[in-house]
Amino acid sequence: MTDLRMFMDTYKAKLEERLFAAVQNEAIEPKLKEAMHYSLLAGGKRIRPLLLFATIDALRGDKNLGLHAASAVEMIHTYSLIHDDLPAMDDDDYRRGQLTSHKKFDEGTAILAGDALLTMAFSEIASDETINAEKRIKIVQRYAKNAGALGMVGGQQADLMGENRDLTLEELKSIHARKTGALLHASVYAGSVLGDATQEEQERLSVYAEQIGIAFQICDDILDVTGDTAKLGKETGSDEKKQKSTYPNLLTLEGAKKALNEHYALAIAALVDSGLKTDYLIGLADLIVKRDN
Amino acid sequence: MTDLRMFMDTYKAKLEERLFAAVQNEAIEPKLKEAMHYSLLAGGKRIRPLLLFATIDALRGDKNLGLHAASAVEMIHTYSLIHDDLPAMDDDDYRRGQLTSHKKFDEGTAILAGDALLTMAFSEIASDETINAEKRIKIVQRYAKNAGALGMVGGQQADLMGENRDLTLEELKSIHARKTGALLHASVYAGSVLGDATQEEQERLSVYAEQIGIAFQICDDILDVTGDTAKLGKETGSDEKKQKSTYPNLLTLEGAKKALNEHYALAIAALVDSGLKTDYLIGLADLIVKRDN
Numbered sequence: 001m002t003d004l005r006m007f008m009d010t011y012k013a014k015l016e017e018r019l020f021a022a023v024q025n026e027a028i029e030p031k032l033k034e035a036m037h038y039s040l041l042a043g044g045k046r047i048r049p050l051l052l053f054a055t056i057d058a059l060r061g062d063k064n065l066g067l068h069a070a071s072a073v074e075m076i077h078t079y080s081l082i083h084d085d086l087p088a089m090d091d092d093d094y095r096r097g098q099l100t101s102h103k104k105f106d107e108g109t110a111i112l113a114g115d116a117l118l119t120m121a122f123s124e125i126a127s128d129e130t131i132n133a134e135k136r137i138k139i140v141q142r143y144a145k146n147a148g149a150l151g152m153v154g155g156q157q158a159d160l161m162g163e164n165r166d167l168t169l170e171e172l173k174s175i176h177a178r179k180t181g182a183l184l185h186a187s188v189y190a191g192s193v194l195g196d197a198t199q200e201e202q203e204r205l206s207v208y209a210e211q212i213g214i215a216f217q218i219c220d221d222i223l224d225v226t227g228d229t230a231k232l233g234k235e236t237g238s239d240e241k242k243q244k245s246t247y248p249n250l251l252t253l254e255g256a257k258k259a260l261n262e263h264y265a266l267a268i269a270a271l272v273d274s275g276l277k278t279d280y281l282i283g284l285a286d287l288i289v290k291r292d293n
Numbered sequence: 294m295t296d297l298r299m300f301m302d303t304y305k306a307k308l309e310e311r312l313f314a315a316v317q318n319e320a321i322e323p324k325l326k327e328a329m330h331y332s333l334l335a336g337g338k339r340i341r342p343l344l345l346f347a348t349i350d351a352l353r354g355d356k357n358l359g360l361h362a363a364s365a366v367e368m369i370h371t372y373s374l375i376h377d378d379l380p381a382m383d384d385d386d387y388r389r390g391q392l393t394s395h396k397k398f399d400e401g402t403a404i405l406a407g408d409a410l411l412t413m414a415f416s417e418i419a420s421d422e423t424i425n426a427e428k429r430i431k432i433v434q435r436y437a438k439n440a441g442a443l444g445m446v447g448g449q450q451a452d453l454m455g456e457n458r459d460l461t462l463e464e465l466k467s468i469h470a471r472k473t474g475a476l477l478h479a480s481v482y483a484g485s486v487l488g489d490a491t492q493e494e495q496e497r498l499s500v501y502a503e504q505i506g507i508a509f510q511i512c513d514d515i516l517d518v519t520g521d522t523a524k525l526g527k528e529t530g531s532d533e534k535k536q537k538s539t540y541p542n543l544l545t546l547e548g549a550k551k552a553l554n555e556h557y558a559l560a561i562a563a564l565v566d567s568g569l570k571t572d573y574l575i576g577l578a579d580l581i582v583k584r585d586n
Contacts, residue, residue: 028442032450036442083408088400107381111404112450115376116442118408122415123437126430133426137419140433144416149321149329149409157325157405 004283011053011063011070012046018071022124035105035113036120039078043096047216047288048073048187054280055191055205058271068128069139069190072121076147077183079117082110084156090242118147131194139190146182146189155179159244167245173214180220181213204270208281211267216288218260221246225253227292264289297576304346304356304363305339311364315417328398328406329413332371336389340509340581341366341480347573348484348498351564361421362432362483365414369440370476372410375403377449383535411440424487432483439475439482448472452537460538466507473513474506497563501574504560509581511553514539518546520585557582 023036049070053063085092085100086107093103102110125139145151155178162175188209192202224239225248239246247256267285271278316329342363346356378385378393379400386396395403418432438444448471455468481502485495517532518541532539540549560578564571 023442025443027447029447029450029454031454032442032447079408083404086401086404088395088404102381108379108453109450111376111379111381112446112453114408115372115411116446118411119437119441119446122433123441126434126437133430137426137429137433140415140430141419144412144419148412148416149316149325150318153405153409153412154320154322154325157322157402160401160405161322161324 004280007054007057007280007283008050011050014064014067015046015049015070015074016041018067019074022071022075022120031105031109032112032116035101035109036116038104039082039101039113040075040117042098044074044078045291045293046074047284048077048183050284051184051209051212051281052187052191052194054284055188056195057280058205058276058278059192059195059197059201060277061195065130065194066191068124068131069194070187072124072139072143073183073187073190075117075121075124076143076152079114079121080147080152080156080183082114082117086110089156089160092238135193138193142186142189146186151178151182151186152180155182162245164243167250169250172245172247172250176217177210177213180217181210184213184216185209201274201276204274204276207270208267208285211263211270212285212288215260215263215267215285218247218256218263219289219291221248222253222256222260223292260289297573300347300350300573300576301343304343307357307360308339308342308363308367309334311360312367315364315368315413324398324402325405325409328394328402329409331397332375332394332406333368333410335371335391337367337371338584338586339367340577341370341476343577344477344502344505344574345480345484345487347577348481349488350573351498351569351571352485352488352490352494353570354488358423358487359484361417361424362487363480365417365432365436366476366480366483368410368414368417369436369445372407372414373440373445373449373476375407375410379403382449382453385531428486431486435479435482439479444471444475444479445473448475455538457536458538460543462543465538465540465543469510470503470506473510474503477506477509478502494567494569497567497569500563501560501578504556504563505578505581508553508556508560508578511540511549511556512582512584514541515546515549515553516585553582 019040023033023040052066052070052073056063056066081095082101084090085095086102092100094100101113121143122140125136128136155175158175159179162171188205192205197205221239224236224246227236247259251259264285268282271281312333316326316333345359345363345366349356349359374388375394377383378388379395385393387393394406414436415433418429421429440446448468451468452472455464481498485498490498514532517529517539520529540552544552557578561575564574
């Protein structure tokens with residue numbers, strides 16, 4: 001087993017143990033708890049938490065300090081998937097090969113499970129007494145900014161409004177920078193705070209995060225054209241069916257693959273000669289551009 | 294004009310100015326911004342912010358320190374109204390005499406406007422640099438706890454599941470303690486942190502908040518039976534139509550009025566001989582039990 005694989009398995013397991021514990025409170029309404037648990041423990045690549053842990057590792061910090069912030073970002077990501085899948089939004093029945101929350105439970109419960117996970121994310125960071133209050137506040141602030149109207153939620157709104165019309169490449173980039181990039185960026189930011197990055201280290205990590213974010217989305221769009229339904233756990237061709245603008249249809253499939261490699265290269269370049277311990281960050285970037293799901 | 298009325302008008306105006314400013318960011322997607330603004334500035338009694346300011350005043354603190362925490366609690370309250378009104382939840386077309394968010398805009402936008410307001414609430418507290426990080430973290434933590442699965446969201450889930458069946462008085466109390474009480478309580482808590490309450494003061498204020506929360510909900514239930522549609526801005530009799538259990542149908546109308554007065558008296562009793570400057574807190578309690586909307 002490679003060192004990267006060992007790191008991923010170890011911290012994915014720690015994360016999932018923490019996520020599991022976070023929703024076990026006896027006093028949570030049973031159906032709500034079940035819905036929160038269902039989506040939170042539905043598998044998933046855990047890219048955001050792993051980026052956070054890898055960033056702390058790159059700074060030679062204590063990765064265990066990232067557990068609550070990593071759980072929080074995964075709660076935010078999970079809530080966004082539950083809400084995005086709703087009939088009034090992307091109207092998807094399956095996610096990661098299992099029924100979406102509103103199909104498994106009902107729409108009201110799905111909305112509330114999402115609301116509860118988003119709210120719990122902030123409690124998860126704020127109640128982490130192993131981290132000083134200044135750092136917790138920085139992370140709350142960045143998560144809220146990047147997940148909110150200026151970030152992820154705004155990106156989803158723009159995405160909804162962009163369906164059924166042709167977007168320019170600039171519009172597409174702006175949507176994805178907010179919808180996907182912002183939360184990846186927040187994860188790396190949290191890692192850089194918890195690993196005590198210098199200003200220069202933080203700037204390099206920020207470029208890495210930004211470029212990885214773009215590469216991640218281009219890869220998603222490519223997989224929607226070329227991917228395997230079984231591996232993806234959702235139907236391919238769904239972007240085309242919804243007449244969504246994507247990198248492949250704006251740039252051609254070849255052009256999208258070329259752009260993917262360019263952004264990957266920019267992400268890696270930001271880490272060169274940085275003095276950071278970059279093997280996990282580079283390993284995760286490799287996985288992001290080479291994944292088949 | 295009484296001193297209480299002057300206090301309310303002044304701090305309502307300051308609050309609304311801050312809420313207005315918070316959603317003016319140029320970079321927010323226009324339709325999302327419009328929906329956030331529409332619900333946030335739709336009037337409303339601003340009870341939670343006023344309780345927060347009144348609590349700081351009771352502690353002889355600087356009320357202006359409460360502006361961000363007050364805005365945040367009103368953002369959380371507003372998001373909860375938007376989501377509660379959705380077709381999958383209470384399915385209401387009107388709120389405060391105007392169309393609900395999903396009727397005015399569309400369901401996707403309403404869900405996202407709610408998500409964005411909830412997220413913005415945490416950014417609002419975290420970015421308030423007039424308050425030290427420890428206090429900000431305490432408020433984030435309490436807001437997240439009381440608004441989440443153990444508090445408001447859990448109460449709404451229990452409320453949804455309680456429709457069309459008879460609840461016991463205990464179940465009804467438990468639902469309202471979470472759905473309405475938790476956020477009122479969080480407001481008073483934030484005021485007590487910002488006003489540097491002693492342990493004893495905090496405990497008294499907590500009893501006040503808890504009793505006011507129950508009184509508030511009993512009053513709501515009574516108004517749904519006896520109130521005036523024009524003053525309420527929503528139809529009366531809606532609880533009966535939805536076959537919701539309420540205080541009047543569990544206790545009779547007379548019994549509910551008696552319970553209202555008892556909880557009011559307990560709230561006031563908690564403040565007696567406390568050394569606190571209690572005129573605004575008592576004034577707000579009076580308004581809560583005597584309101585007609």
